[in-house]
Amino acid sequence: MVRRSAVPQGVQLDIGDLGTPLGAVSFVVLDLETxxxxxxxxRITEVGAVRVxxxxxxxxxxTLVDPGILIPAEITLLTGITQSMVATAPPMEEVLPKVLAFLTAEAGSALVAHNAPFDVGFLKAACERxxxxxxxxxVVDTLRLARAVLPPGQTRNHRLGTLAAFFGxxxxxxxxxxxxxRATVTxxxxxxxxxxxxxxxxxxxLRAVSKPPTRAQRAKRHLAEGLPERPGVYVFTDARGGDLYVGKSNNLRRRVASYFTAAENRQRIREMAGVVEGVTPIVCATELEASVRELRIIAERKPPYNRRSRNPERARWVTLTTETYPRLSVVSTVKDDGAPYIGPYGSASEAEQAKEALLHALPLRQCTHRLTVEGDGTVPCVLAQLGRCGAPCDGTEPLADYxxxxxxxxxxxxxxxxxIVDAHTARISELAAHLRYEEAAALRDRLTAFLRGARRAQRLAAIAAVPxxxxxxxxxxGWDTSVVRYGRLAAGAVLEPGMEPAAFLRALVATAETVEPAVGPLPSALPAETELILTWLDDPATRLVEIEGEWTCPLRAAEAHTEMTHWAYGRATAQ
Known part of the structure; x- marks a missing residue:
């Protein structure tokens, strides 16, 4: 049954707010008896829910629920729910749609429960059945919240009955x-x-809370005061003005303020609160500009409390050398030598996996000495005996064939x-048929590494060729507008209502950064920046205004094979 009370008026959300204000959230507080x-x-025997x-x-x-099975005596003693009480109750197939309708009646509702994994687990199982x-x-778990918020000794334990009495x-x-x-609501x-x-x-x-803020965090809340509620980048600095941490947000003030609350649970950031003395805001015109500037600043300044994007120079690539007898090599730089490159990879080990994927399918030489003529007298290695190399070193394989x-x-x-894909999928199917799943998974990982690097390189090279x-x-x-040149963000601005579009576009293009093409197939920016731009351009809501040159990718490129590869592996190992 449903009971209603007066509904308070809704809260108008500001477009710059970071997250959903608690006053605007519809909390559905749920409890199940089973x-x-x-x-x-x-099975579930009773459902109780309160919207707050x-x-x-x-x-x-x-509502009570007919579980369709016997209720154990110890459960009846605990809950007071007997077999006769549920005999005339509706079964779960009738109750479940009503529960879900109550849960989702208002957009953006949050589910609350004490020891939420228990209740959510039963509802998920019912949905599956x-x-x-x-x-x-x-989901908000009041048990987890209580453990984070109430210090040891303040309550005897964190059971619902204890907490209900503690909060009156x-x-x-x-x-x-x-x-x-109802008690969980309190x-x-x-x-x-x-x-x-x-x-x-x-x-x-609220969902991110794991422990109360430290004293240092509470003492630094004032650093967010006066910051603009605009998109941009923020730089935390120490007493000497040294950079500590760089981040970006759609709302600078709210994001910076969150670092000094209980919602910030990263240990290194909590430690940083003890030494931070200032925040430098860098207002950006668009969200894309903020994301790009964050990457550039982190790569340039390498702030100690940032974990990601600090060392783009450590990236690795797989290339096919330009020797007379080309071979595969993992390198740290890309040259304008006409050689093909795939990557970048975040580690040498992942690049090696991609290299192994190529070698699995193609019998290229793996020796590292410079081979310039057929049959230079070198004794073939064991790979030639295994059929994994044609032995051009001793003239067995002619140069044209190699x-x-x-x-x-x-x-x-x-x-x-x-x-490469066909060679791997055929071998994966063969291994799976013999139940050699670990070897099949290793091949899948190699192929995935190769496709990931090939896809990245192909996409980067395509946009890098666009002037x-x-x-x-x-x-x-308004309309967030970006100028991209050779894969680099050259300018960004917002076409606001009332502006004349043609004049706005002329001014933006005229003041955009002059960008020169980079070396080889690389964009004129960090690959991570160009990938941010590509993600933005890939969005169906993004509209192309003007372009010089061609922006194309091969029809049967690596991207077209990526999803099919995972599907093929899943099918092979499921048979």
Whole structure:
């Protein structure tokens, strides 16, 4: 049955807000009674749910459920729910749609439960049994929150009954679903009341809470005061002005403030709070510009508390050398030598995997000495005896035949990788048929590494060949417009309502950075920056305004094979 009370008026969200303010969230506080603790073998006997908004109860739902199995005596003693009570109750297939409808009646609702994995596990299992899709709402676990917020010794334990009494709940939990849900409402409100002064003001921050903020964090909250609520980059600095950490956000003030709340649970960032003395904001016109500037600053300054993007120079590539008898090599730089390159890879080991994928399919030489003439007298290595190399070193394989293998490698790296994919999928199927799954998985990982690097290189080379491109996409305040030259963001601005589009475009293009083409197939920017731009351009909402040159990728490029490869492996190992 459903009980309704007055619904408070909604809260108008500001477009620059980071996350969903707690006052605007519809919390559905849920409790289940079950026949046991196993979501697989046990069944639900009662559902109780309370909708809460801005701390006030809006609506309630409760029903008994016929579990279709016997209720153990110890469960009846615990809950008071007997077999006769559920005999006339609706079965789960009738109750489940009503529960999910209550849960999703309002957009952006969050599910709350005490020891949430238990209740969520039972609901997911019920959805699976009855062929219903689980809506996957954001989940708030009051048990986890209580453990984070209440210090040891403040409460005897973190059981629902203990917490309900601690926060003064008018309802005592009694292992009946609705009463337990009502008690959980009081606990939720009490925890939020404790977290609000600590700077937790959004659903996203509430879900991220793991422990109270440190004293150093609380002492540095003032650093967010006066920062603009605009997209941009923020740089945390120490007492000497040295850079500590760089980040980006759609709302600088709110993001910086979140570092000094209980929602910030990264240990190194909590440590940084003890030495940070200032924040430098860099306002950006668009979100894309903020993302790009963040990457550039991190790569240039290498702040100690950043983990990612600090060392782009450590990237590795796989290339086919330009020797008379080309061979595969893992290198750290790309040259303008006409050789094909795939990558970049974040580690040498991943690049080696991609190299091994090529060698699995093509009998290229693996010796590293310079071979310039057929049959230079070198004694063939064991790979020739195994049939994995044609032994051009002693003249067994003519130069023309060897170069055919090298050309096949070039095609696989820069165009259609079918020869590599086909060789691997055939071997994976063979290994799977003999139940050699670990070897099949190793081959899959090699192929995945090769395709990942080939896809990245092909996409980067395509946009790096474009001298000038302008694209736009509707943003929060207008049309976010970007000028891209040779894969580098050369300018960004927002076409706001009332502006004359043609004049805006002329001014943006005229003031954009002059960019020269880079070496070889590389873009004139960090690969990570160009990939950010490509992701932005790939969005269906982005519109191409003007372009010079051609922006194309091979029809049967690596990207076309990536999804098929995972499907083929899954099919082979499932048979």
């Amino acid at each position: 026949t046991g603790t196993s979501a697989t073998n046990s 908004r801005d701390g006030e109860v809006v609506e309630e739902f409760t 009855h062929g219903v899709e689980w809506p996957a709402p954001p 709940s008018p309802v005592t939990p009694n292992h009946r679903a609705l009463d337990d849900a 606990v939720l409100n009490g925890l939020i009341d404790r977290l609000t002064p600590l700077g937790v003001g959004s659903l996203e921050e 170069l055919a293998h090298a050309e096949a490698a070039r095609t696989a790296m820069t165009g259609d990788p079918a020869v 000038h491109l302008v694209a736009t996409r509707r943003g929060p305040t």
